[in-house]
Amino acid sequence: MKGSVTLRIAAPPSVVWDLISDVTRIGEFSPETFEAEWVDGATGPELGAHFRGHVRRNGIGPVYWTSCKVTSCIPERDFGFTVYGAGARINNWRYQLRPDGEGTEVTESFALQTNALTRVYWAAFGLLRGRTNRRGMLRTLERMKAVAEAA
Structure with missing residues (x-):
C-alpha cells in the first residue's frame, strides 16, 4: 500500500524545493492534480498548513x-502531506531531497493509511493503482526536472 520513485535533477535543492513546496504549481507537473490552493489562512509551506487539491482521477x-x-x-530536505477524505486520513505523500553533487536526488512516495477500507481497495485495485501512481510520480518529477534544469 505504498510506492516510490527517485529521479536526479541537475539543480540545487533550493530550486527543487521551491517547485515541490509551492502546491499552487502542482498543475504544471502532476498528471492527476491540476490545481491546488492554500486554505484556512495558509499562504505557503509550513508544518500544519492546509491546502486543497483539485484532482482528475487517472x-x-x-x-x-x-x-x-x-x-x-x-x-530543501523533506515536504510531506496527508490527503483526507470524509474527515479521515487516506493517503500520505512525501518528497525527500538529497543533495547529489551539484544536483538533487528527489524521491516522491505515497503510503495509504492502513485501515479496513484501504485494505479492501488495495486488494481489488492495488496492482493497477500502484502502477498508475508510480507512473504519475515519475511524470511529475520529470516535469519538475525540466523546469528546474531550465532555470
Whole structure:
C-alpha cells in the first residue's frame, strides 16, 4: 500500500524545493492534480498548513477536491502531506531531497493509511493503482526536472 520513485535533477535543492513546496504549481507537473490552493489562512509551506487539491482521477475523471495538511516541512530536505477524505486520513505523500553533487536526488512516495477500507481497495485495485501512481510520480518529477534544469 505504498510506492516510490527517485529521479536526479541537475539543480540545487533550493530550486527543487521551491517547485515541490509551492502546491499552487502542482498543475504544471502532476498528471492527476491540476490545481491546488492554500486554505484556512495558509499562504505557503509550513508544518500544519492546509491546502486543497483539485484532482482528475487517472487523468480522465472523476474530478473532485481533496483536503490536505502539511505533515513535514524541512526546507530543501523533506515536504510531506496527508490527503483526507470524509474527515479521515487516506493517503500520505512525501518528497525527500538529497543533495547529489551539484544536483538533487528527489524521491516522491505515497503510503495509504492502513485501515479496513484501504485494505479492501488495495486488494481489488492495488496492482493497477500502484502502477498508475508510480507512473504519475515519475511524470511529475520529470516535469519538475525540466523546469528546474531550465532555470
